[in-house]
Amino acid sequence: xxxxxxxxxxxxxxxxxxxxxxxxxxxxxxxxxxxxxxxxxxxxxxxxxxxxxxxxxxxxxxxxxxxxxxxxxxxxxxxxxxxxxxxxxxxxxxxxxxxxxxxxxxxxxxxxxxxxxxxxxxxxxxxxxxxxxxxxxxxxxxxxxxxxxxxxxxxxxxxxxxxxxxxxxxxxxxxxxxxxxxxxxxxxxxxxxxxxxxxxxxxxxxxxxxxxxxxxxxxxxxxxxxxxxxxxxxxxxxxxxxxxxxxxxxxxxxxxxxxxxxxxxxxxxxxxxxxxxxxxxxxxxxxxxxxxxxxxxxxxxxxxxxxxxxxxxxxxxxxxxxxxxxxxxxxxxxxxxxxxxxxxxxxxxxxxxxxxxxxxxxxxxxxxxxxxxxxxxxxxxxxxxxxxxxxxxxxxxxxxxxxxxxxxxxxxxxxxxxxxxxxxxxxxxxxxxxxxxxxxxxxxxxx
Numbered sequence: 001x002x003x004x005x006x007x008x009x010x011x012x013x014x015x016x017x018x019x020x021x022x023x024x025x026x027x028x029x030x031x032x033x034x035x036x037x038x039x040x041x042x043x044x045x046x047x048x049x050x051x052x053x054x055x056x057x058x059x060x061x062x063x064x065x066x067x068x069x070x071x072x073x074x075x076x077x078x079x080x081x082x083x084x085x086x087x088x089x090x091x092x093x094x095x096x097x098x099x100x101x102x103x104x105x106x107x108x109x110x111x112x113x114x115x116x117x118x119x120x121x122x123x124x125x126x127x128x129x130x131x132x133x134x135x136x137x138x139x140x141x142x143x144x145x146x147x148x149x150x151x152x153x154x155x156x157x158x159x160x161x162x163x164x165x166x167x168x169x170x171x172x173x174x175x176x177x178x179x180x181x182x183x184x185x186x187x188x189x190x191x192x193x194x195x196x197x198x199x200x201x202x203x204x205x206x207x208x209x210x211x212x213x214x215x216x217x218x219x220x221x222x223x224x225x226x227x228x229x230x231x232x233x234x235x236x237x238x239x240x241x242x243x244x245x246x247x248x249x250x251x252x253x254x255x256x257x258x259x260x261x262x263x264x265x266x267x268x269x270x271x272x273x274x275x276x277x278x279x280x281x282x283x284x285x286x287x288x289x290x291x292x293x294x295x296x297x298x299x300x301x302x303x304x305x306x307x308x309x310x311x312x313x314x315x316x317x318x319x320x321x322x323x324x325x326x327x328x329x330x331x332x333x334x335x336x337x338x339x340x341x342x343x344x345x346x347x348x349x350x351x352x353x354x355x356x357x358x359x360x361x362x363x364x365x366x367x368x369x370x371x372x373x374x375x376x377x378x379x380x381x382x383x384x385x386x387x388x389x390x391x392x393x394x395x396x397x398x399x400x401x402x403x404x405x406x407x408x409x410x411x412x413x414x415x416x417x418x419x420x421x422x423x424x425x426x427x428x429x430x431x432x433x434x435x436x437x438x439x440x441x442x443x444x445x446x447x
Contacts, residue, residue, distance in 0.1 A: 012059055016052045023048035033433035041355065041381045041425035042228030045318065049310040057306035064264055068305035075312050076223075076238055082216050084247035085240040086254055087305060091198040091224020092127040093254075093298040094237035095168075098194045098220040099131035101249040102166060104293065110192065112137055116165040117406065119191075121151050123414045124170050125386045126395070128196045132168065133404065140164070140406045141391065144413045147344040149357055149385065149421075150177035155408045156185045166192035171200035172385070173423060174230075174322070174354040176214050176346050179205045183217060193218030198237070201230040202319035202352030211350070219243055220250075225308060228427070230322070230352060231315050233308035236300045249293070257295025260287045264299075318428045319352045325426035325435060326353040332439045339364040339446045355423040357385065358442075359416070366446060368420045374445040380424065380438055388418030 003011040028047070033039075057068055069087050077085035088094050102112045112118070114136035120129055122141040132139045142155040149172040156167075167186055169177055186193045197203075197215030201223050204211045215221025220243075223229075225236035239254075241247050252258060259278060262269040267288070277283040278290050330342055341359040345351050360368045372382045387393060389411065391400070399405065424438060 012056065015059065016056060019052050019055045020048040023051050027051070031429060031431045033431055033437060036379065038379045039381060039425070039430075039434050039438060041383050041423070042427045043425075043429050044227050044232055045314070045428045046232075046307075046311070049313070050307045053306035053310045054303060057302045060302065062302050064301060065299045065305065066264070066302040068302045068309055069300060070263075072305040072308045072312065073238075075309065077240065079312065079315065080213050080216050080221070080240055082221075082240045082242050084242065084244065085238055086247070086251055087300045087308075088237045088239060088254055088298045089300045089304075090235050091222060091226060091229075091237040092130075093296075094198070094222035094224065094239045095127050095194075095196060096131045097239050097250045097253050097298060098222050099135065099168065100253050101220065101246050102192050102194075103135055103137075104249050106245070106249070110165065110190070112165045112192075115163065117161055117163045119156065119159045119164060119167045120169055121414070122390045122407075122411060123149075123385060123388060123417050124172065124390070125196075125198070126390060126393075128168060128170050129390060133399075137165075138163070138403070138405055140408065141411065141414075142408050143411045144417060146359055146413060146416065146421075147341050147357075148175055148177075148346050149173065149343065149417065150175060150346060151182070152413070153178045153181035153185070156181070159406075159408045160189060164189065164191060166194065168194040168196065170196035170198065171203055171214050171351075173343075173357055174200045174203050174351045175343065176200065176203050176205045176349040176351060178346060179214070179217050180207055180348065183207065186218075192220075195221045197221045198224035198229065199354040200352060202315060202322075204350040204352075205346075206348045206350075215240065216242070220246060225304075225311075228354075230318055230354065231308065231311035233300070233304040233311065236304045236308060252293050253295040254298045255295065256297055257291045257293035258288065259290045259292040262288065321428035321430075322353045322426055323351075325428075325430050326351075326356060328432075328435055329356050329424075329426060329439065332435075333442065336443070336446055339366055340442075353426055355383065356426050357421060357423040359421040360446075362420060364446075368422055371442075371445045372422050375424070375438075375441055378441040378444075380441055382422050382424055385417055385421050385423065388421075389414050392418070 073085045117138045143152045195218040203214040223238045225233045274284045343357045
């Protein structure tokens with residue numbers, strides 16, 4: 001049966017009804033666990049809403065950012081309670097934009113220039129520090145703490161120099177770093193604070209008696225929507241801020257560096273397309289092709305954003321599921337603390353956990369590698385804490401032991417994490433059967 005006699009809207013509704021039926025018939029999963037099944041550390045959790053949104057966007061055939069991207073930016077900004085949010089194509093691009101925004105000359109004395117220093121940690125994901133190094137700024141690496149797995153704030157003053165301009169840190173696996181100490185430090189010394197919130201969407205921290213979402217306490221927050229994260233759109237990310245100037249800069253850098261703020265596909269939305277004079281250009285040069293910065297095209301597509309809109313509606317339930325799974329694992333593994341160090345939430349925080357991080361106590365006679373190998377052989381996926389120690393990786397071979405970076409002390413806890421820590425999943429797709437199986441296999445691995 002074709003679409004004869006139907007309006008476009010009626011035809012669209014019929015197609016989407018068929019997509020929902022397709023999901024029910026072929027994609028719906030009951031999540032049950034069977035002996036021998038692989039238990040992943042993370043995964044997509046979705047239903048017919050994501051598939052229908054994706055097809056709805058495809059029927060529009062608007063292949064760049066459009067109505068769904070605008071809807072997603074507004075919805076995420078409302079969830080975070082911030083005025084400005086920009087959708088981008090990945091969390092890595094979000095970190096790039098966040099850092100590049102702070103290198104722009106209109107920031108005056110606070111502009112980050114080549115040779116300026118940015119305080120961070122070596123234990124984490126590379127794209128937190130890649131923009132710092134690639135711009136020519138100097139990352140200053142502090143040590144970590146166990147069992148919170150965040151920056152040791154007692155080293156902040158030792159990391160400070162007259163060249164320090166910013167602090168750029170991730171909330172490790174959803175556990176907020178000590179935002180009170182870091183925020184106070186930044187305010188005392190006039191430093192920018194970038195919160196890499198890619199693993200912590202929905203985490204909260206109580207500051208001055210007010211519970212706030214991480215990513216909104218510093219100057220800029222970033223998120224990733226890669227499939228393992230708290231919500232997904234396949235590839236995707238976001239930057240958000242309450243600072244109008246920083247928002248304007250990041251929008252420009254995301255959109256090729258152009259000066260124009262008119263939405264894609266809307267000419268002369270601002271009413272000033274042909275009456276401006278900027279740079280050395282002739283007066284009236286088309287504002288849509290006037291570039292105030294050296295930028296990129298880092299936008300996401302409406303196809304991605306359509307999935308994100310459906311996922312964002314599920315985010316509160318995802319967050320609660322992660323918290324519940326974390327508590328369940330803690331409760332059923334706490335008697336193993338003579339051999340394992342279990343994770344603990346940062347004081348004053350309410351984490352939206354990304355993973356369950358465990359450190360093997362080497363004095364117990366166990367090794368991390370034996371435990372993870374045993375779990376992997378039991379079809380339980382494990383992960384290390386990302387880079388462990390970025391300075392030890394081959395990407396540092398060309399700059400190792402140079403002034404391209406600086407280290408505070410010897411990073412002994414970072415070394416400990418690199419050698420003895422790993423994590424397992426607790427994402428919303430975990431059923432009680434899966435959690436119980438992981439607990440059972442961990443007990444076998446350490447016995």
